[in-house]
Every structure is written in C-alpha cells, then in structure tokens.
Amino acid sequence: MGISDWIRVGVAGCLGLFLAGCGEKHYQSNHRVEIVISTPTGDITGSTVYRVDVRVGQGILVSGGTFRSRGFHGEAIALKLPDGKYLFVPFVENQAILSDALFSADIEKIKMPPDLSPYESMSEYERILASIRERRRIPLDLYPPMLTFRNLNDPHSAMLVTRENFAEIFGPGMQIKAMYLTQLDPDVPVSKTGVRTLLPWLKSFGQQPGAIIRFRQPNPADENRGDILISSDFFDTDIFK
Numbered sequence: 001m002g003i004s005d006w007i008r009v010g011v012a013g014c015l016g017l018f019l020a021g022c023g024e025k026h027y028q029s030n031h032r033v034e035i036v037i038s039t040p041t042g043d044i045t046g047s048t049v050y051r052v053d054v055r056v057g058q059g060i061l062v063s064g065g066t067f068r069s070r071g072f073h074g075e076a077i078a079l080k081l082p083d084g085k086y087l088f089v090p091f092v093e094n095q096a097i098l099s100d101a102l103f104s105a106d107i108e109k110i111k112m113p114p115d116l117s118p119y120e121s122m123s124e125y126e127r128i129l130a131s132i133r134e135r136r137r138i139p140l141d142l143y144p145p146m147l148t149f150r151n152l153n154d155p156h157s158a159m160l161v162t163r164e165n166f167a168e169i170f171g172p173g174m175q176i177k178a179m180y181l182t183q184l185d186p187d188v189p190v191s192k193t194g195v196r197t198l199l200p201w202l203k204s205f206g207q208q209p210g211a212i213i214r215f216r217q218p219n220p221a222d223e224n225r226g227d228i229l230i231s232s233d234f235f236d237t238d239i240f241k
Contacts, residue, residue: 024057025123027130030190031099032182033138035077035089035146040173044081048191049184050074050091050237052099054130056123066118068126070097075193076235081170086198087161088147090234099129102136102181135182143179145215145228152198155205160215160228195235202239206232 034047051073058065077089107128116124140163148169150157161169163176196202205211213230233239 024055027054027126028186029130030184030188034180036177038175038177046077046079048077051190054126058119073237074190075195078193078195078198092144103132132183138179155201158213162218202232
C-alpha cells in the first residue's frame with residue numbers, strides 16, 4: 001500500500017466501517033513544510049504544500065467502536081542547491097501525525113463539551129486540528145529524513161542527509177537552519193515540485209519487487225526507531241495513478 005493510501009492505522013477501522021455500515025466524518029487541510037538552508041551567500045528556502053485527509057468513523061470491529069485514518073497527497077520538497085546538487089525531503093508515514101505533535105497542546109487548552117462519546121471526542125479533536133492556521137517550527141527530533149543522490153538517474157546512489165553531514169555533502173558553510181510547518185486553508189493549491197522530472201526512475205523503480213531505499217538510523221539513540229525506509233511514492237503520492 002502506497003503512502004497516498006490511508007495509513008495503516010485506518011485499515012482495521014475501514015473494514016469495521018464496511019461491515020457495520022456506520023457513518024463517518026471527513027476533515028481536510030493543506031500543510032506547507034519549509035526547510036531553510038544557510039549558505040555562505042544567504043539563506044535558501046524550499047517548500048511543498050500537501051493535502052491531509054482525515055476520516056473519523058464508527059465500526060463494530062475496532063476497540064471502542066471508533067477509528068481514525070489519515071492520508072496525504074502531494075510531492076516531496078526538491079530544493080536546488082549550489083553546484084547543481086539537490087536536497088529532497090520526502091514524505092514518511094509519521095508525517096501524518098506531525099500536526100498532532102505541534103498543535104495538540106493548543107487543542108488540550110480548549111474546553112470540550114461535556115459527556116462526548118469517543119467518536120464525538122475524536123471528531124471534535126480532528127475538526128479543531130484541521131481549523132488551525134498557524135506556522136510552527138519543527139523540532140529537530142521530528143525532522144523527516146532528507147536525501148540527496150550522487151546521480152539523479154540512479155536510485156541506488158541515494159545518501160541520507162543529516163545536520164551533521166550536511167556541510168560535508170553540500171560544501172563548507174552550508175547547514176540546515178530550520179524547518180517549519182504551516183497549516184493552510186484547503187483551497188491552497190497542492191505543490192507540483194517537479195520531482196518526477198528530476199528523478200525519472202521513480203515509477204519504474206517503485207514497480208520492482210522490494211524496491212525500497214533503506215538506511216540505518218544515523219544516531220545510536222535512534223536505533224529503537226528502526227530503519228528508515230523510503231519508497232517511490234514517498235516522493236510523489238500520485239506516482240502510480
């Protein structure tokens with residue numbers, strides 16, 4: 001299942017909803033992720049706008065009869081840097097919960113109506129979350145994986161980019177300055193970053209069995225988070241449509 005499909009947390013719920021025939025609520029918002037790179041000649045900013053779709057429903061096969069599923073649609077950041085090099089910031093599954101990490105504390109301050117059912121409580125949470133229109137700095141521990149390629153035509157030339165090796169890869173004086181997430185109105189257009197043109201192998205690579213770009217976590221403290229796995233549809237969620 002591709003990243004453009006509903007993420008795994010919603011699979012059981014979708015089945016429960018199908019069998020139970022219950023209703024559901026839908027919420028949508030568009031998000032902008034920005035990365036700011038400091039260079040010897042000034043800052044360079046790359047960004048992408050992607051859409052987040054949320055479903056909250058009731059089904060008989062899930063605990064408490066309530067489920068939530070999230071999916072998103074868009075293209076990865078593809079930022080051109082000096083010397084013709086590119087930095088890519090692909091989507092990953094935990095990006096679907098990035099808004100929770102940045103905005104849930106704000107929602108907790110809002111007094112909810114009393115005696116809400118689990119379904120009503122989850123629906124109200126998602127409704128408020130989708131309505132927030134703010135820009136927040138992303139903390140370092142929530143940065144998505146970043147990649148570059150020695151050869152844009154070869155997926156096997158991928159290199160994992162971190163704050164620690166950024167200057168080594170891109171040159172002296174180059175460093176990651178900040179990342180931001182901004183929640184936008186749903187009518188803000190989803191970005192077309194040109195990633196398909198820059199990485200022409202995306203579709204054919206993604207159709208090969210086991211076609212995954214795999215990296216170990218770069219820091220020992222992150223080992224419990226497992227390997228970093230990147231597939232074609234993490235660059236373009238509609239690559240197979």
